[in-house]
Amino acid sequence: MTESKPKPLNATAASLLGFLHEGPRSGWDLVTEAQQRIGDFWTVTQSQVYRELAAMDAAGLVEKGEAGARERTPYRITEAGKAAFGAWIARDPGTETIRVPLLLTLSFGEHLDRSHVDRIVAANRAVHQGRLDGYLAEDCPPQARYQRATLEFGIRYERAVLGWFDDLTAILDGRAPG
Numbered sequence: 001m002t003e004s005k006p007k008p009l010n011a012t013a014a015s016l017l018g019f020l021h022e023g024p025r026s027g028w029d030l031v032t033e034a035q036q037r038i039g040d041f042w043t044v045t046q047s048q049v050y051r052e053l054a055a056m057d058a059a060g061l062v063e064k065g066e067a068g069a070r071e072r073t074p075y076r077i078t079e080a081g082k083a084a085f086g087a088w089i090a091r092d093p094g095t096e097t098i099r100v101p102l103l104l105t106l107s108f109g110e111h112l113d114r115s116h117v118d119r120i121v122a123a124n125r126a127v128h129q130g131r132l133d134g135y136l137a138e139d140c141p142p143q144a145r146y147q148r149a150t151l152e153f154g155i156r157y158e159r160a161v162l163g164w165f166d167d168l169t170a171i172l173d174g175r176a177p178g
Contacts, residue, residue: 007059009088012044013052017061017077017085024065026072027053037147040131040154056081109172117172125165132158 009017019025019033027050034044053075056062061081065074077085102124109117135155140148167177 009084010052011042012048013056013061014085014088015042015044016049016052016056017081018089020062020075020077020081021085024074024076026068026074028070028072030075038150041150114172121165121168125162128158128161128165132162 015034015038016030019030019037025033027046030053031044031046031049034042034049038044053062053064057064057075059080061078061084062075063078065076067073102120105112105120106117132155135151135158138151140151142148170177
């Protein structure tokens with residue numbers, strides 16, 4: 001009989017194990033932390049978190065604790081979970097896939113009134129300005145250099161997107177940007 005190879009972690013499960021390295025957390029705590037720390041660049045839903053926790057518990061990657069306040073059940077990472085996370089984090093992450101709903105809409109913008117496009121663009125610009133303002137307000141301690149690197153990417157990304165928004169009217173009007 002051959003031993004089955006453990007199923008590789010998906011990014012959601014791996015991110016949860018990464019958070020659990022910092023100590024036991026409930027599903028609710030993990031959802032909240034994911035929204036705060038990685039929510040702008042990686043979507044993790046509440047249903048995904050609870051589904052992954054159940055699967056990881058069944059696989060021995062996490063252990064379920066006793067329910068506490070508000071019926072929240074803490075999970076802690078096991079040695080097998082640490083090993084699985086170690087294998088996941090050491091792999092090449094691959095290339096990103098860009099999915100920007102605004103760009104999809106703009107690619108078919110000729111089917112919309114320009115005033116409608118302008119409203120959509122203004123609303124999206126405000127979202128990106130808000131994100132940049134939030135990133136600039138974050139207090140990231142110097143010893144958290146990996147979190148700082150992620151934050152710096154967010155700052156630079158939002159500044160680049162805002163620069164694109166600054167040029168967008170000229171582009172849509174058929175003029176040279178800048």
